[in-house]
Amino acid sequence: MPDTNEAVTHAFWLAGREATGESTIEVTSPWDGRRVGVVSVPTDAQIEEAVAAADAVREEFAATPAHVRAAALDHVSRRIAERGEEIARLISDENGKPIKWARGEVGRAVSVFRFAAEEARRFNSGEAQRLDTDAGGTGRLALTRRFPRGTVLGISPFNFPLNLSAHKVAPAIAVGTPIILKPAPATPLSALILGELLAETELPAGSWSVLTVPNDRMPALVQDERLPVISFTGSEKVGYTIKESVPLKHCTLELGGNGAAVVLSDYSSGADLDWAATRIGTFSNYQGGQSCISVQRVIADASVYEELVPKIVAAVEAQVTGDPTDDATDVGPLISEDAAKRVESWVDEAVRAGARVLTGGKREGSGYAPTVLADVPADVAVSCEEIFGPVLTLHKVTDENEAFATVNDSKYGLQAGVFTREVQTAFRAHRALEVGGVIVGDVPSYRADQMPYGGAKRSGVGREGVRYAMEDYTYERVMVLTGLDL
DSSP states (O other): OOOTTSOOEEOEEETTEEEOOSEEEEEEOTTTOOEEEEEEEOOHHHHHHHHHHHHHTHHHHHTSOHHHHHHHHHHHHHHHHHTHHHHHHHHHHHHOOOHHHHHHHHHHHHHHHHHHHHHHHHTTOOEEEEOTTSGGGTTOEEEEEEEEOSOEEEEOOSSSTTHHHHHHHHHHHHHTOOEEEEOOTTSOHHHHHHHHHHTTSOOOTTSEEEOOOOGGGHHHHHHOTTOOEEEEESOHHHHHHHHHHOTTSEEEEEOOOOOEEEEOTTOOSHHHHHHHHHHHHHHTTGGGGOSTTSOOEEEEEHHHHHHHHHHHHHHHHTSOBSOTTSTTOSBOOOSOHHHHHHHHHHHHHHHHTTOEEEEOOOEETTEEOOEEEESOOTTSHHHHSOOOSSEEEEEEESSHHHHHHHHHSSSEESEEEEEOOOHHHHHHHHHHOOSSEEEETSOTTOOOTTSOBOOEETTEESOBSHHHHHHHTEEEEEEEEOSOOO
8 A cells, every 4th residue: 555644545446456536535543633545436437337347247257266266365365464564554544443453353354365265165065965765856866056146245344444344355255256345434445455455366357346435325336236145244223224225135234232241150260250350341442342242231140240340440441542553552542533422422321310430431532431330221322222332331130040131131132251161051041142142251252253253133134254154145056967876
């Protein structure tokens, strides 16, 4: 990427080549407001060209040998690693993410493309099934393979601008389906880096585009019938608006959450509570709390609650806030001052309703201090909605059943963490909790990029995690061979 201090306009990627439009958007740092970059915006005609190119290349791309797609994915993985520090600093600049977390995001993206390369080599080998188990199937063999549903529209969010773009792009390439990526307008530069690296490969022209389209022009792309698959990560409101507007399309929605960390009575030693408090303190605040699986609620058994709470407060207060480019910083700004003001208003609402602030509760510009709230009424926004900020609420329960019921008393169901040492309790949690993932012995914020990831209830539909997204982008098609000696 060029020096972001220069007045350089970054091109977008149209059908595998650089292009510029007639207008631009400015990307600024949430930390200090400085200009990070200027990005060209495609015209309606250029968007049409990208969609038409993707539609035209569908059959060619689907027929591309697996080794060609795998080689391209391996190349992107290697190149991200080679440019890792540069990309991490770009993420930190455009997103406000502390550099330590930005480096972690880069490492995850390296893995996502590597996983996709591995899956591309073994995916869709076909499953043969004898049909002569019934007399009517004598001499018949069914062969089932998976084929792309069609071009994917991938819509990625601002909070993980590189890795969540990777989770759209890499599985699409792995199965041989074209993709048009629309990154978040606040953080497009990371996605444009992916375009640079994809352009170094031998993938067919038209098989991918990265279009820096403003949100107000997204509905036209969503409605386009040549884009039958939509993979969206973002807010519940926008996600379900998309799904309801295109009921005949295949939509994968990775939406909001209000992740709960449950600390049960058997998790009671000093070392256990120290570990739980440290993990809760870190992962209620990492990414500034701007993660769908950050810890928003702590639900603790009454037998450990009084000892656990001061440990959590101390762990939260130990989080270093400040300049995201400083290696020591744990918590940077939110994506904008408006986002910080919303968090402030929700906390103020809770306090007026009777909540107690144990630490934090202050805003400064686009930053919000890591905050712990106790005695929070059940009907205020910080209890019912996704905070998406560095705010944690505490809840005392009498037993395991009440703990699990409290987790489920939410419209969301993304992931939950359960601190227990009892295997049977872990299996009960797996059965009882209405979430997409149960993390035992840790916070809900744990995600491995190869595992199935997604939610229940209003947290979305479908699953990401490279192989699972590949399945979502494809469908089964059976072929029956007749007259065989089996």
